[in-house]
């Protein structure tokens with residue numbers, strides 16, 4: 001209650017801007033109720049969303065054979081090497097079998113004939129892993145460092161619809177596999 005200079009008491013109207021204690025409590029109760037309802041509904045909502053892990057496809061097209069030059073081409077997106085020798089193609093994984101780093105292809109000055117584990121082939125170079133020093137022969141066999149096994153060779157096919165090369169990284173093939181187009 002305020003007073004005038006003449007000490008006459010004057011009633012002051014309550015401020016319209018200051019929220020009353022009651023409306024504040026009502027709003028708080030509303031927020032708490034909405035939060036509780038949302039938390040209660042969450043398991044039901046979550047059950048409607050399938051628990052699926054989305055992975056990249058295991059089988060994919062990588063373009064026409066003629067798009068590839070002789071020798072090795074690294075497909076960064078798929079982390080694999082595509083090799084071409086004339087009409088013959090094969091694909092080797094670029095993922096190190098130690099801890100999964102991407103290996104690099106180190107080409108020789110000129111191709112050389114090599115025999116590894118009884119298999120003779122025309123080697124264009126070898127693979128080196130920059131992480132812990134593993135090395136792999138040109139057909140994928142590990143020969144230095146901690147890598148426990150060879151690089152994987154993948155199935156290559158030709159799409160009957162488009163004529164493009166198709167890699168199937170779910171299908172491992174032997175290191176002497178070649179697709180001739």
Ligand code: FES
Nearest residue numbers: 096098099129132
């Ligand atoms: S990840 Fe390749 S040597 Fe360790």
